[in-house]
Amino acid sequence: MSALYPPLPLCAVLAAALLATAGRATAEAPPARAATCARLRAEARAEAALLYAPRVQLDGARTPIVVTADDPTATPADGLQARLALALSPVDALRGRAIERVASADCAREQLAGQLEAVLVLGDRHGELAATRAELAYLEAHIGEVDAMVADVLARFERQRATALEVDELRGRRAGLRRRIAELHHGQALLEELDGDSAPPADLAALAAAHDAAAVQADRRRADVRALQAWRLDVRAGVAAADRPDWFATVELGYSFGRPWQRAADRRAIHARARELADDPRSVSVRVARLQAAMRRSVRVLADELRQLDAEAEQLRADHARVAHLDSDAARQLAARLTLERIELEARRTSIATLLTTRRPLAGETP
16 A cells, blocks of 8 residues: 555645745735735735645546456446545646736735825825925024014114004014914924825836836736636546555646637737726826826926016015115114015025925926
8 A cells, every 4th residue: 555655745745835935935025005915915825825735636436337358257346436636736836826926916016006196196286295394494493583673673663763653564574474384384284194294206207107017017917827727737646445445646638729819818908908007097197197297387387486586585685785784763674674575585485496396306307
């Protein structure tokens, strides 16, 4: 009976090796959108595990009674036979590995989709958080200067060197700046929840192209799984119990002549998938192209506004320089007005410049 057993451990060793190498390949894959990738890989492993492992088969068969010319009386006792076998299919093992490759390809696509979605979810509000923070930081850094100007005009008013209108004007301007700071704090809180403080990708178009390539690659991996269905290769070895137990081994090899048509259909499906990604309004590529077009228009408008603000700021600096050396009350009041206008204008300029710098990469331009 010792001759019955060698084929069985060999099949088990091969199956264990396939399971072990598949486990290492899955564990070494880079993490991406952890929960989704974990689900995809676990589902693939659940399906592939049955394809990697050998199968135990128990067959009951009735063999025909054969009478030969040499010995017409030689017949089986009852014609019944029981078989216990261990079966392993290399094609099934390859199919299991192909299924896990599909999960890895889907995981890579999910990773790229996550990076793109973080940008697309903001849409035309991208960069507003950085601009809000920049403007807020500028105003908070200069509000003390405004407080000093209000204190100065109040002191002059007590000495009857400033009018109530002048005091009211500076107080009103300061109140407006404080309201603006409060609005910016509120806007910052809302934008932080929406934005998540994530940095935009260096090249949005390249990232979208990589996502589409990953989506097509996932479809190619699925085509690889389908391609293996055309082949059949089963190896079985086991024990057949009849009058005298004995071991047996069988090899089955098959091929479907439908494979050429399947290959052509797979090629058409992959080409159609590429066209779908390029043309579907819901696809990532189309959404990215629309966002980039919107960002390019925004960059042009912001650049024009920044040039106008720079010109106004230069004029304010020149006007302030003309009255800064004068010591009269009227000159000090005018200098205070010009300083307030400069602070308001520079705060706006800081916001616009930050927004412009943030949006240029999304528009496909160099900052």
